[in-house]
Amino acid sequence: MIKNHEEYKKAVETLKKWAYYYYVLDNPLVTDEEYDKLYKEVEKYEEAHPDEIDPSSPTQRVGDVVLEEFKKARHITKMWSMEDVFDENEFKDWVNRVKRLANEHITFYIEPKFDGASLNLVYKDGKLIRAETRGDGEIGEDVTLNAKTINSIPLEIDYKGLIEIRGEVVIKKKDFEKLNEERVKKGEPTFANPRNAAAGSLRQLDPKITASRPLIFYPWGVGYPIEVLNSDEVSKEQYENDKKRFIEEFKKYKNVMDYVYSLGFKEPPKRGECDSEDIECVLKKYHEFIEIRDDIPVMLDGMVVKVNELHLLEKLGYTTKYPRWMVAYKFPAVEKETILEDVVVQVGRTGVLTPVAVLKPVEIGGVIVERATLHNFDEIERMDIRIGDHVIVIRSGDVIPKITKVLYHKRTGNEKPIPRPTHCPVCGAEVLDEGAIIKCQNLSCPARVVNTIIYAASKNCLDIEGLGESVAKLLYERGLVRDITDLFKLKVEDLEKLPGFARKKAENLVKAIEKVKGIECWRFVNALGIEHIGEVASKKICETFGIDFYKHDPEEFYKIEGFGPEMVKSIAEYVKVNREKIEKLIELIQPTNPKKEEVENSPFSGKTVVLTGTMKKPRSEIKELLEHLGAHVTNSVSKKTDFVIYGEDPGSKYEKAQKLGVTLLPEEEMWKMIGEG
């Protein structure tokens, strides 16, 4: 609560500073939540003391000043900020207010609120002549050259009159992650969130930098000729004429946007209309938006509700800051402030040390977040993050929880620096520090051994059911397993004595390990965990050399498609050190070589096959088997299909095959043809 003018002035100064960092520098000092809280307090005080209002208060203006380095651009019509509501009651209040002001029946146009950077595109005679950031709403930065590098912005459109098309420049969450990873590698500061990344990428003095960033433009509205005139570039008379014609032609905001999208702009993932008497319709849309929010590749921070009837916009009018005919119904925040309580260091199977932040638990979008990535120790030093620091954490769909900001201004002096490790936290061995990567080189480091076992047992390797993290740790701690080869010595009697193991569980694990015998070659190779050699490379190795791969000269690996020096060197080094181990494992596991000859002679080789109905074995298994026999298994039946193999209760695919005259094979028949019937 702000009690007096003195406190009010202080609060305004704070808000101004935060707004400057946010709008001008694209580098916020606090979370939106914190900004909004103080903003609301200032607003409240101003309502009670209208004569004390500071005209430079952020409540009285749109955005902030523009950066000096840019050429300035005056918008033909004004750009606005937007009122926001945070819950159903606030929203209903807004609806009642706007209905009262309109004094006639209204409908709503609804679309997502994109969390990015506002951009105004001026088209004249069908050509893009200018692109401007919002700036203070009247004057923005001229970023025409930058905008021209964004693929989703058409340089020419079919509309021949003067028009301002407005929208949001955004970056996909995935691309934001990638961009930040690249920046971490180069030792550059990371962007706090996708919005700052988009805004920072758009507001570059060098268009080449903008061009290198994968930006997307989503239009959400039209300025000229429906907004408020803001320059003398156009005469008042022409503006009034154009406006009248435009409103008569389109009538509703919805139609304006349909038209804009028809000009070649990108459509949002979801939009619609509701009657103002049907609040349930709006609320339903709100919940649908929240439901799909994580799956939408770009950030949405709310849903925008606009009065649909164009002739009412002028009547409903504007405050100093925003139109009275639209509102943002905000979603729960994806960024929260919390405290860094500790940093634990994890050691992976390759020995790389990764710092993980332990946070004071905080709820973000319905999920309690307790841990976050910190990338590496170079990043920790660059951010100067300390234990006890107040930090901002972001989590949203593809964006994994991460600390994006340290709130230095909240330091008390008791924060503790996070030392760069010189020794492995697990085995105590001295580490190899290569800057971004710090490594424990002790091959028998417990963390490395346990993680190697977990990896080898995982789905795409030996696929040992029941051998996850906790069991692997237990087996290691009890001295039962120090190496993958030890797995094959495990006896039911040893296991059943372990905590949490009854006889049944012990038997199951031993059985699961026995099942590894005769496993496919590629799974065996993948399980070795050779650096740079994953599933695909393992398959290629087995197809080319079979299980004797390690006996071949490293040079020979170059003939495999896609194998470069990094991979070949890694294999060579691995084999040099581990030859004996490989041989011992082959003896124990006896992996099967892919049998090429048989595949060529199979009745299914080169055939296109579709599966339908319930089969005796899981469909994925049958698919794999048929593919192994050289078949091409697809999902839909066409004239090109050779066989439709059906189990019980076959569906429409069966009928389609009959219609097209495709050969129908009962499942039994297939097994006979393979020789397993």
Ligand SMILES: NC(=O)c1ccc[n+]([C@@H]2O[C@H](COP(=O)([O-])OP(=O)(O)OC[C@H]3O[C@@H](n4cnc5c(N)ncnc54)[C@H](O)[C@@H]3O)[C@@H](O)[C@H]2O)c1
């Ligand atoms: N963390 C900080 O320090 C800090 C500082 C200042 C402001 N902020 C945050 O910024 C927000 C206020 O900023 P603002 O006043 O620029 O408003 P805003 O960014 O929340 O909303 C207005 C903008 O929304 C965009 N928009 C996206 N989708 C739209 C759609 N479908 N229709 C119309 N417009 C759409 C437009 O660019 C428009 O300019 C608050 O959430 C506040 O917390 C944070």
Ligand SMILES: [Zn+2]
């Ligand atoms: Zn170690």
